[in-house]
Amino acid sequence: MPATNYKQMTIPMEDHKTTPTVAPFAPPGVMIFNCGLPAFQQTGEAYEAFREFNSQKKDKSGAKRKMLVFPCKVADNMGLQPVFCPICGAFLKKNGTTQIDVLHIPFGTSRTVLRADRQQYQCTNPECRHKVSEEIPFKIDAHKVTQQLENLIKDLLGMSTITLKDIATITKTDKGIIKDIDKKRLLEQYTEQGEDGKRKMKxxxxxxxxxxxxxxxxxxxxxxxxxxxxxxxxxxxxxxxxxxxxxxxxxxxxxxxxxxxxxxxxxxxxxxxxxxxxxxxxxxxxxxxDYFHIIKNFNEKVVSEVRKDEYRRLIAEGRVDEAKHLKGAKYILMSSRESLEAHDALMGQVIKPGSQLFDIPEVKVKKALTEIYDKLISENKLFLTIDMIKEELKEAFTTTDADVMKKMIGHIIAVCYATGNSHFKWFGNMLKNHRSGILTHAESHLSSGKVEGTNRLIKTIRWQAYGFxxxxxxxxxxxxxxxx
Ligand SMILES: [Zn+2]
The missing domain is CATH 3.30.420.10 (Ribonuclease H-like superfamily/Ribonuclease H)
Structure with a gap:
């Protein structure tokens, strides 16, 4: 890489205007800069005000929000002002002005409001009398916000972990506006106009x-x-x-x-x-x-039910302590051995820091879940069978040899029937009835990762879009x- 030639990059002195002006350009504390808003013209000094920008009934706090107001108008000859009535085509005449508040990118902690005087027009045709408002070029069509603010909101919406409420707080807008902008963006991306005029998915x-x-x-x-x-x-x-x-x-x-x-x-x-x-x-x-669904069925229809039956049996036999112990073991029984081992590997580590200030003790990993699990399966034949089937299912779904998989699934079905337990029988029947679809797995090499990932995704979105x-x-x- 050649060294940058700074001399070449320097703007010639005569264009640079580095000579300090004798009189200050602006009053102290005032910044004058090009805001980039099309046809925006400020008509007075900005001032602070405390008022609801868009008082919504939902907002019951009654809190008054601070805002910075810029009085303005559409610069002369810069907007596309209507001349003819859009209904009848007759000339329009000026008909007073109204005010419109347009939200802009916030300065600091306040909302920035562009308060524009807006010219009103009325049709000169006495039969029509249609009313038209002046175009505000620095406002987007759908909402009373500037293009820059909409762009900022769109950028924030591009972040995957941010909530709509967070964006509303940052941009000093309402959650409803954020949602509308987001939905508009999504509709543009994923839908199109159908032949019948209705929008449909692409x-x-x-x-x-x-x-x-x-x-x-x-x-x-x-x-x-x-x-x-x-x-x-x-x-x-x-x-x-x-x-x-x-x-x-x-x-x-x-x-x-x-x-x-x-x-x-x-x-x-x-x-x-x-x-x-x-x-x-x-x-x-x-x-x-796929594996994900088979395990899900096994956990929900066999593990969970067997555990409940066992709990009821222990209660009926008056073994309350053992029953209580079992009740807390739902997670342990449904987990894979790997995740239990992963938990136990953290033994002795602090998982939640304590606080001397608030007298909160720290929480360390102290229970070895694998020990609890091993105790459960050694005491109960059905739990042992659960463990065995889980291990065998996992192995069956890693093999790419259809014959090996066939043998393993066949063995699982036999074990299910041998238990004599109704829940296991149900599972055995299901495997039997869907055997060909299960065995296809060995050839297709389909992984359950994407199915599981989508399940997690839906949960996150549900939380983010909560309230709509x-x-x-x-x-x-x-x-x-x-x-x-
Ligand atoms: Zn008209």
Whole structure:
């Protein structure tokens, strides 16, 4: 790299105007600079005021917020002022002025308000009398905010961990404005105008040979939604209300036959009938039952139920202490041995610092979860079987040899039946009935990572977008977050 030639970069002296002016350019404490707002013209000195900018009924605090007000107007001859009535085409005449407050990037801790006098017009046609307001070139169309403020909000929205409330606090705006700007951005990115004039989702532009389909709880109630993802990229392709086969039919119509013909395999939960819907129309598509869902089913339908049965048995036998002990062991029984070992590796370490000021003791890792786990499985044959099945399932899903996997799954099914326990039998039956889809895993090398990742993502978005009962927005946020 050659050394920078500073002489060349220096602006010639005569253009530089370094000669100090004798009279000060501006009064003390005043900055004069080009704010970059199109057609903005300040008409008086800025002043501080305490008033609600946009008093919303929701804001019950009654707190008065400080704001910095810049009196202004649209610079003469710089706006595109209306001449003709947009309704009848007759000439317009001036009809007094009103005031409009436009929010700008905040200075320090206050809102910055551009308070503009706005020329009003009225149609000269006595039959029409239509009223038109002057254009404000430094205001965006949808909201009373400047382009610069909207850009700042969009930049902040690009950060993945920030909440809408945080952005509203930083930009001194309302959460509603942030959400509207965000939704507008998402609609532009993910939707397009359909032939019937309605907005519709843009279909995917690249093929996805491996897709996954899953359901998730929409709200605290019992409403479900379905999510379809590209398992290679993790991109969410579609989110839809409901969890019926109908969702799959609509998805296939939307992406079209050509796109569907490029799908090689679809991964889903054994407990749903999504896969059937795919195979009805495209019998060549392979169905894969992924590890994540199989473990989820095993934990929810076997581990959890067996533990509850055991708890009831101990209570009935009057062994209350042992029952209590078991009640607290839910997490331990559902965890994999690795995560228990990872926990125990932190033995003796401080996981929560204490405070001498507030008399809070520090918390150290002191219980060895693997010991508790080993004790549980040594005392109870069913827990031992749970442990064995988990280990074997994990191994079966790491092999790429279909024959080896077949043997292992066959063994698990036999063990399930041998227990004589109804929950294990249920699981054994499910494995048996979905055996071919499970064995496809060995050839497809599909990893559950993206399925699990999407599950976590939905939880985060739910928390960030909390408070908006707008499913459309929630779904768009999920699609967007999966592409980050
Ligand atoms: Zn008119």
């Amino acid at each position: 279909p995917p532009t690249v093929y996805s040979p491996f897709i996954g389909i899953d359901e998730f709880l929409l709200h605290k109630g019992h409403q479900y939604a379905t999510i379809i993802i590209d398992l290679t990229t993790g991109h969410v392709l579609q989110v839809a209300r409901g969890k019926k086969k109908d969702v799959v039919y609509k998805f296939m119509d939307w992406v079209g036959k050509d796109w569907m013909k490029h799908v090689k395999a679809v991964a889903c939960d054994m407990n749903t009938d999504y896969c059937e819907a795919f195979q009805e129309r495209y019998p060549d598509i392979k169905v894969v039952f 009962k707008d499913d459309e927005y929630f779904f768009l946020k999920i699609m967007d977050a999966s592409r980050r």
